[in-house]
Amino acid sequence: MQTLVIPLVPKLPALLGASPADATWAVTATLLAAAVATPVVGRLGDMVGKRRMLLISLALLTVGSAIAGLSTGLTPMIIGRVLQGLSAGVIPLGISIMRDELPPERLGAATATMSSSMGVGGAVGLPTAALIADNADWHVLFWISAGLGAVAAVLVLTLIPESRVRTGGRFDFIGAAGLSTVLVCLLLAISKGSGWGWSSGLTIGLLAAAVIVLLAWGWWELRIRQPLVDLRTSARRQVLLTNLASATFGFAMFGMSLVLPQLLQLPTATGYGLGQSMLAVGLVLAPQGLVMMVVSRWSARISAARGPKVTLMLGALVVAAGYGLAVVLMSAIWQLVLVSCILGAGVGLAYGAMPALVMAAVPVSETAAANSLNTLMRAIGTSVSSAAAGAVLATLTITVGGAALPSQDGLRMVLAICAGAALAALAIAAFLPKRRSPGGTTTH
Template sequence: MPDNTAEPGETTPVSRPNVIVAVLAIAGIGVSLMQTLVIPLLPELPRLLDASASDTSWAVTATLLAAAIATPVVGRLGDMFGKRRMLLASLAVLVAGSVVAALSQSLAPMVVGRAMQGLAAGVIPLGISIMRDELPKERMASAMALMSGSLGVGGALGLPAAAFLADNADWHVLFWASAGMAAVCFALVARLVPESSVRTGGRFDGVGAVGLSIGLLALLLAVSKGADWGWTEPLTLGLLVLAVVTFLAWGRWELRTREPLVDLRTTVRRQVLVTDLASVVFGFSMLAMSLVLPQLLQLPEATGYGMGQSMLAVGLVMAPSGLVMVAMAPISARITDTKGPKTTLMSGAVIVAAAYGLGAVLMSEIWQLVLVSALMGAGIGLAYGAMPALIMAATPRSETAAANSLNTLMRSIGTSVASAVAGVILAHMTTDFGGVALPSQDAFRLIMGIAAGAALVALAIAAFLPRHTAAGAAEAEPALAGSRA
């Protein structure tokens, strides 16, 4: 039986829900900033770290891999030992990783620091789960929409800030700033966020954690580095085979062990499974904007379709998407409360598909890209606000952190696949510009079209969600308990 009691003195009455929501959202934004922190530095990293461009790409890859591995593990630990406790641990690792990167002068410590920053990715699903445990029912939908949307908000708003700092200060300042923000978030959480009384107790599934980590590491390494290594090279193919074999063995173990890392019986429930599948496709669709718009803005005007803008301008063009995500949180909650999260998710898919459809046609002026970016933010804000509501309505209260973490992982897998697909397209559909091969305009249009198609696939997947979704976990508990009996 789950241990739903708190340690003495850990739980305090939730008298200030607005404060809790604000603190958790700020922490989520701070963690998501790590996604875009090094983007303005990428062209200069080989010189700054005295390494090849291929090697310095690990400053991005290490964060991705660490986040994928840490998210489900930290979620399960949060359910077992306390969500606030693991939230604080994640933020502490983020501070330490930022300091390591800030002190780095060579590639190895930079990669270590960036990997440590990636280990903090569990903050957002942990925050959503704390909201479920601590907030009044009428506040949950809007709060979860805001917290889930912070994943995109930090990425969108972080790019112009990082570009400004990179252009006007020593590059180490970027990491000192991230360390300072993480430290502030740690202090705010420690002071203002109560510990949840909902615990599962039990024993941690170490074998399951190792198996899942190996499978994810093999899969994401193959997907993220396949374009550099070659998709038909033995290393790439070997990693893909290793991922398949590992996941099959891991799934068998999780089904047979008494206290699994991931309760696959809950995961394959229709509502959870369909939401996770839609999250993969949405993650794929979301990343395309981040790959296409910056390149269109930065390519030389002489190409006929590039706009010759700086990285700071790129950040300012993409920032409206993050602001719109924040603005969409109450709208997402209102639709969820009145029509259900299924309608919210499907509405977001339609808007995202429309945004990419417009983007395939409107890409000749900056205002057009701002419009596409803002419309994309509206669609993602709706969809990301609906996903945690769908997951938690079909998940036992004692497993919310693990379930939300798995859903976040599904989005990350989708973005990784999108990066690989877009990389292949941009590498093979090129135009000659002064002896240099640059991505062609048709390549960008094709990526936009594929992303629009992915959003429509997410729409079709979401159509299989149950028509009626329970508003909270309490309704789901009896059915889930019966399914495990």
């Protein structure tokens, strides 16, 4: 869902009869909906059943894809993309179901694979979407996603048991509304700030509203008995540091999604661009997804032997090394494939370790909510990275054929910033406590 519309972005204004600024809502709407849905769906999964919420999420995905597949204008497209975004809780719900159903010896590898699938889907989805968009009607993209969502729902309905682990109780509607307001204000300011102006009244007002509502929300969550997010559990050292490391790592990993495609697509007249098509970009990045899938299995083995803390640190180190290599290797396609695979290996290691760290520090009854919060932290880190990288690339430009394009120094600076963020994630992970098993007991 994240990469589905990327090949369409330049064409969306013409396809939907909208201005370029309005057409970007087809991307922004999914981001906002996913941010709001992830913690809410996770909490509801703990309360009323993870399988039930997984089926609801897949139904939203299928319906949203069908609406987008039927759309000829901007409004139905945005509605469809919002519904697609509301399905974002499937990954943390899936990881949480695994904790309830699988024996301990299979849990590590299963959750590592499921977590890394977030990266795998994006890496494999981009070339697939580009190929379809170039050779068929663009609506086909959404009908394929609708069909896959329906198939997934049938498989879940027939093969996945409903977990007996539930918290029950009342849903925290005030907490959900407060957190949703914070996320919408924050992410809207981050994603639209460059267009509106970072010093504009609207951007500053949204950021100020996010801070004020966040403080009120925190007070409310500490006050009630069954909060949307248990802040006391979230403040535990292992949970807090894992979430901070996840947000920082999310910031770090976005660089490869922004810089590598631009390097491949920028015209050769720049002296450093490779002048490739979007399909070529997808094919160059596709091996990254396969590397993530393979490395996620190694991640589980390393975590079993040395603990997920070591795995997360190793992943952050590999990503930092990959960005360092990218600063000097950016002049040929094979170099970018190599860098992409190294970065994919680091992401696979880190993403495999994060769920294990979270689940080792929270009760079984809070698994879905805790995993959802961790997923949300990664998404926030990615959104902040997108804004920061965009600001750098908008400042450091060159003019080619009358058009302002990102300079090589700007691209290298983004890579260096992301390498620094990966090292920051490494430093945060170093302060995590010693290895703990998923049940929460210390192992030796």
